[in-house]
Amino acid sequence: MAELSFTEEELQEIERIKAKFPTVKAATLRVLWVAQNKYGHVEPEVQSLVAETLDLPKSHVAGVASFYTQYYKEKKGKFVLDVCTCLSCQLCGGYDILHHLEEKLDIEAGETTDDGLFTVNEVECLGACGYAPMLQLTNDVYVNNLTKEKVDTLIENLKNGKKPEFESMAMPELEKRNQAASE
Template sequence: MAYEFTKEDLKEIEKLKTKYPEVTPVTLPALWIAQNRFGHVNPEVQKLVAKTLDLPEAHVHGVATFYTQYYKEEKGKHVLDVCTCLSCQLCGGYDILNYLEDKLGIKKGETTDDGMFTLNEVECLGACGYAPMLQVTNDKYVNHLTEEKVDNLIESLKNGEQPEYEKIGMPRRNNIK
């Protein structure tokens, strides 16, 4: 497949270039534009970004492979990143991961046959106080997971609905003056 940016993508990248004294920092947002366009930044997409920015392919590859949020291969429409770091692990992160494997009929790192879901086990997503939790396609967090909450999430995503933002308040301390 030949990858090409749209005129709108190129316009956005040109606009980004004007915000920096040099082009190197534009690598990250240009990779986001590419991922939004193609669903991933495989090596061919990385080459396109490098060519568009007139940067070495090795630089773009280094950036793309450093950050886990950039998908280096095709993924499902919805990528479910289940946190299994210590806080999530202690609160049932592996139980949720195993439940999703059974529910979706795939193992971590795999995509469902219909291309709807990719399931990943990930390191800390920075929401330890809301464990266990997962992230949907580098966007919304779903916190305090239970099997019922997972079932509702999967059905919502299948129906084209994104999870709602979940406001979680911070605990108050009465002895602070």
């Protein structure tokens, strides 16, 4: 693997992050995000870069990275689809959505498509039970009230370079009522 490094701009961002915290250790989470955004993961080599940049023990950075599931400890697809299968999502079709994605992308949960575009994960509660079934796209946008058709549209849009923007978490019926009441 080529030697990893941060750009001058990234190092300046890291200095701004460090300045916000009382200790360098406290900046570890945020600097791991900088690294993951750059490399797409925080494999051991990336963790070492973070440790060296912050002048912290590698064991500390590895411990933080391994504790949080949002840090990818291995290469993932460009788009990571974290499908919630907790109770609320299960009851509303979370497993149906997961299995639809597996079939559509021809992979199992935890795998990445051959083209490197998509990784599908089955995850525990993402804290949006009232909008089930739902998924989170690469630790970012939630996509709520999923249907197979909505998932198909999402996949096609992502393939065409169109990421969804923040999606209102209000239920469609509530949105319609609120809009009608404001007119």
